[in-house]
Amino acid sequence: xxxxxxxxxxxxxxxxxxxxxxxxxxxxxxxxxxxxxxxxxxxxxxxxxxxxxxxxxxxxxxxxxxxxxxxxxxxxxxxxxxxxxxxxxxxxxxxxxxxxxxxxxxxxxxxxxxxxxxxxxxxxxxxxxxxxxxxxxxxxxxxxxxxxxxxxxxxxxxxxxxxxxxxxxxxxxxxxxxxxxxxxxxxxxxxxxxxxxx
Numbered sequence: 421x422x423x424x425x426x427x428x429x430x431x432x433x434x435x436x437x438x439x440x441x442x443x444x445x446x447x448x449x450x451x452x453x454x455x456x457x458x459x460x461x462x463x464x465x466x467x468x469x470x471x472x473x474x475x476x477x478x479x480x481x482x483x484x485x486x487x488x489x490x491x492x493x494x495x496x497x498x499x500x501x502x503x504x505x506x507x508x509x510x511x512x513x514x515x516x517x518x519x520x521x522x523x524x525x526x527x528x529x530x531x532x533x534x535x536x537x538x539x540x541x542x543x544x545x546x547x548x549x550x551x552x553x554x555x556x557x558x559x560x561x562x563x564x565x566x567x568x569x570x571x572x573x574x575x576x577x578x579x580x581x582x583x584x585x586x587x588x589x590x591x592x593x594x595x596x597x598x599x600x601x602x603x604x605x606x607x608x609x610x611x612x613x614x615x616x617x618x
Contacts, residue, residue, distance in 0.1 A: 425601075427504035431496045435488040436480040440500045444601050446473030454478040454493055456486045458552035459560075462590040463493075469519075469594030490556040494563025501568040505601060508532055513612040515600030519592040524579030526588035528596045531571040534618040538565045542576040542585060549583050557586060 425444035432438075450467035452460040455478060467474040476497070480489030505511065516529040526542075538561055544554040565572050574593070579585035604612075611618055 423506070425504045425506070427500045429496050429500045429503060431492060431499070433488075433492065436478060436492040438478045438480075438489075438492055438496045439476070440493075440496045441473075441475040442497075442500045442504055443473035444501075444504050445471075447471060448473070450474045450476075452476050454489060455480060455482050456489055456552065458549055459486070459490055459493065459556075462560075462586065465587060465590040466594040466597065469591045470597040472594070472597065486553065486556060487559065491559040491563045494560035495567050498564040498567030498569075501564075501570075505532065507611065508618045509611055510603045510608045511612065512600055512602050512604050512607075513618070515596035515598065515602075517592040517595030517599070519588045519595060521584045521588045521591070522581070524581060524584035524588045525577045526579075526585070526592045527573075527575045527577060528589065528592035529573040530593075530596045530600050532569075532600055532618060533571045534569050535571060536566045536569055537571040538562055539573040539575075541574065542589060544576075544582050544585060545580055546582045549586060554582060554586065557589070 428441040430439045448468040448471045450464055452463050454460055478489050478493055513532050518527050540558055547554055574589055576585045
C-alpha cells in the first residue's frame with residue numbers, strides 16, 4: 421500500500437462546527453467529542469469494529485436538540501470516507517456483517533458503489549435511548565450515505581432492548597465497512613467494477 425488512506429474534513433455551518441480525521445488502515449483508536457454521549461458510544465463501535473482510527477470533534481446547537489449535530493457528523497464522516505478511499509482501486513467494495521447482542525440481531529450490507537442509497541429497517545421498541553432520540557439514527561446514516569456515495573442496507577432482525585438494537589447496527593456497520601474497504605491482494609490496482617470506475 422503506497423498511499424496512506426487518511427483524510428481530514430472540516431464542516432462549519434451556522435448550526436454546527438465539525439472536524440473529522442480518519443485512517444482507514446488504523447487499529448480502532450478513537451478520540452470522540454460530539455457533545456452527544458450516545459453518539460460517541462456508537463462512533464466508538466465503528467472505530468473498534470472497523471479497525472478505523474477516528475478523531476471527531478463537534479460543536480452544535482444542542483440547546484435546540486441533537487438533530488443537526490448527529491446529521492452533520494454523518495455528513496462529515498461520509499465526506500472523510502470518500503476522500504480517504506480515493507479511486508477505490510484494489511478494495512473489496514462489498515461488505516456485510518451480522519452482529520448479535522443478547523436478544524438483538526442486526527445485519528448491515530454495504531457497497532462502495534458511487535451511488536447513494538439507503539434501505540433502513542430498524543423497528544425500535546422505544547423512541548428514546550436515555551436522552552438520545554432514535555430517529556436521529558436514520559439521520560446519521562442518511563448523511564453518511566449521501567456523502568460517502570455508498571449503497572447501504574440496514575436491517576435489525578430482532579430485538580427488544582432499543583440500546584441493543586442500535587448497538588448491533590453500529591457494530592455491524594463497522595464490521596461491514598472493514599470488509600468493504602479492505603485491500604484485496606488478488607485485485608491490486610484494479611477497480612472492482614465492469615464499468616472501470618466507481
